[in-house]
Amino acid sequence: MDTKEQILGLLERSRGKYLSGEELARSLGLTRAAVWKAVQALQREGHIINAVPRRGYCLAPGSDVLSVQAITPFLTHAEYAQNIHIFEVLESTNKTAKEMALDGYGHGTVVIADSQTGGRGRRGRTFHSPPGSGLYISFLLSPEKLCMESVTWVTALAGVSVCDAAREMTGREPMIKWVNDVFLDGKKICGILTEALTDVESGAIEWLVLGIGVNVTTSFPEELRGVARALFEDASEIGPGRAPPRARLAAMLINSILAPENRIDARTLAQRYKKLQLVLGRDVSVHTSQGTYSARAVDLDSSGRLIVQTPDGRVETLYGGEVSVKM
Numbered sequence: 500m501d502t503k504e505q506i507l508g509l510l511e512r513s514r515g516k517y518l519s520g521e522e523l524a525r526s527l528g529l530t531r532a533a534v535w536k537a538v539q540a541l542q543r544e545g546h547i548i549n550a551v552p553r554r555g556y557c558l559a560p561g562s563d564v565l566s567v568q569a570i571t572p573f574l575t576h577a578e579y580a581q582n583i584h585i586f587e588v589l590e591s592t593n594k595t596a597k598e599m600a601l602d603g604y605g606h607g608t609v610v611i612a613d614s615q616t617g618g619r620g621r622r623g624r625t626f627h628s629p630p631g632s633g634l635y636i637s638f639l640l641s642p643e644k645l646c647m648e649s650v651t652w653v654t655a656l657a658g659v660s661v662c663d664a665a666r667e668m669t670g671r672e673p674m675i676k677w678v679n680d681v682f683l684d685g686k687k688i689c690g691i692l693t694e695a696l697t698d699v700e701s702g703a704i705e706w707l708v709l710g711i712g713v714n715v716t717t718s719f720p721e722e723l724r725g726v727a728r729a730l731f732e733d734a735s736e737i738g739p740g741r742a743p744p745r746a747r748l749a750a751m752l753i754n755s756i757l758a759p760e761n762r763i764d765a766r767t768l769a770q771r772y773k774k775l776q777l778v779l780g781r782d783v784s785v786h787t788s789q790g791t792y793s794a795r796a797v798d799l800d801s802s803g804r805l806i807v808q809t810p811d812g813r814v815e816t817l818y819g820g821e822v823s824v825k826m
Contacts, residue, residue: 502529503537508568510541510548510558519555545631563631563743565613573750579757583609588630590617592637593694593710600639600696600706607757608639611749618712619692626690627727632717634745637710638756650707651803652765654679654693655772657711660755661689662775664748665730674777677796677805677822681713682777686728689713711752715745773799778822783807787820796822 500508505527509518520531527534538556542548547562571580582605589595589612596610612635615628628635640653658675665673665683673683681689689712696706714729716737730744731737737744773779778796785794785807794807794815805817 502527502533503540504568506534506537507541507546507558507566508571510556511566511568512572514558514562515560517549517551517554517557522555561743563745565611565634565745565749569743569746570750570753573747573754575754575758579607579609579753582607583611583753585611586613588612588614588616589635591615591619591710592635593619593692593708596637596639596708596710597694597696597706600708604639606639606641606644609753610637610639611635615712626712627714627717627719627723628712629717632729633715634711634713634748634752636712636749636752637708640707640709640756642704642707645707650693650695650704651678652768653707653709654691655768655803656756657691657693657709657752659768659771659775660752661691661711661713663755664751665689667751668744668748669730669736673775675772675775676777676824677799678803683728683730687714687726688728688730709756713748715748769799769801769803772803778805778824782825783822784825785817785820785822787817793825 506523509523509526520534523534524531538548538550545564547559549557549559565585567580567583567585570583571577574580586595592610592612592615596608599608599610614630615626615635618626618628618635645653658679658681661681662673662675665671665681665688671683673681673688676682679691680687692710694708694710695704696708697703698705714727716731717729719727776799779798781796783794783796785792792809794809796805797808798806800806800816805822806814807817808814
């Protein structure tokens with residue numbers, strides 16, 4: 500790490516408390532002038548660092564610039580931090596993760612962007628990804644490491660992980676709309692996109708790229724306000740002195756997705772995934788490449804696929820497409 504990153508790490512570990520310039524200089528073997536220069540560089544990058552004579556430097560509790568140093572204190576395994584790559588702006592975190600797979604990066608690689616210019620969801624839709632307000636994160640995963648019977652369970656794991664994190668951070672109850680959206684109070688807060696990289700000759704899946712986009716404090720254009728919302732719609736919901744929400748959320752997802760025990764207890768995951776479903780027992784519109792039809796969502800099968808029953812009594816298992824809830 501360079502001087503700036505080292506100082507940020509010390510300030511993050513003491514977030515909300517003052518560290519003197521002398522203390523920082525002594526800890527890192529630097530001059531106080533070098534410390535001040537690094538602090539100024541961090542401030543230019545958007546970090547809110549208060550500098551007070553005779554007290555030193557304090558990283559403000561509300562400073563929410565994404566960095567490895569901000570995420571690390573919340574990780575359950577410190578080694579996860581070595582594989583986190585953060586960018587100011589990307590076309591898409593999934594696209595970059597796929598490129599990194601081809602460049603030799605391994606299982607557990609994490610790609611995070613402060614904003615995306617081409618964020619997308621299923622069926623080619625765009626995902627609103629403005630800077631400074633959302634978490635846009637992708638994981639490079641080896642099927643062998645996860646030992647999953649179905650790729651569907653990767654998306655399910657992501658949905659359950661987002662719900663668990665959102666519940667812990669807000670005290671509210673998010674739900675999953677099959678197959679890849681998380682809703683809170685009837686509006687979408689998260690989209691999930693799982694993509695596979697396959698071997699050209701064998702057709703076997705070599706890598707999975709799991710992309711998760713969460714609206715954390717995001718504001719929306721008029722056309723999205725009726726269907727999307729943020730995890731926190733007002734700064735007061737975060738609470739004074741609380742940890743920066745994006746860094747904490749990133750760590751919670753990393754801890755859950757990369758946990759060694761996710762190798763994977765499909766039965767337990769299936770039970771939790773089913774319990775969190777928004778659509779079960781409700782009338783839905785099923786959208787497929789062949790068209791749209793009405794049905795009732797009745798169950799999930801052992802692979803996490805949605806079972807629906809049409810008005811004429813026909814039972815179908817959905818292998819693709821998507822559903823919307825009839826209001």
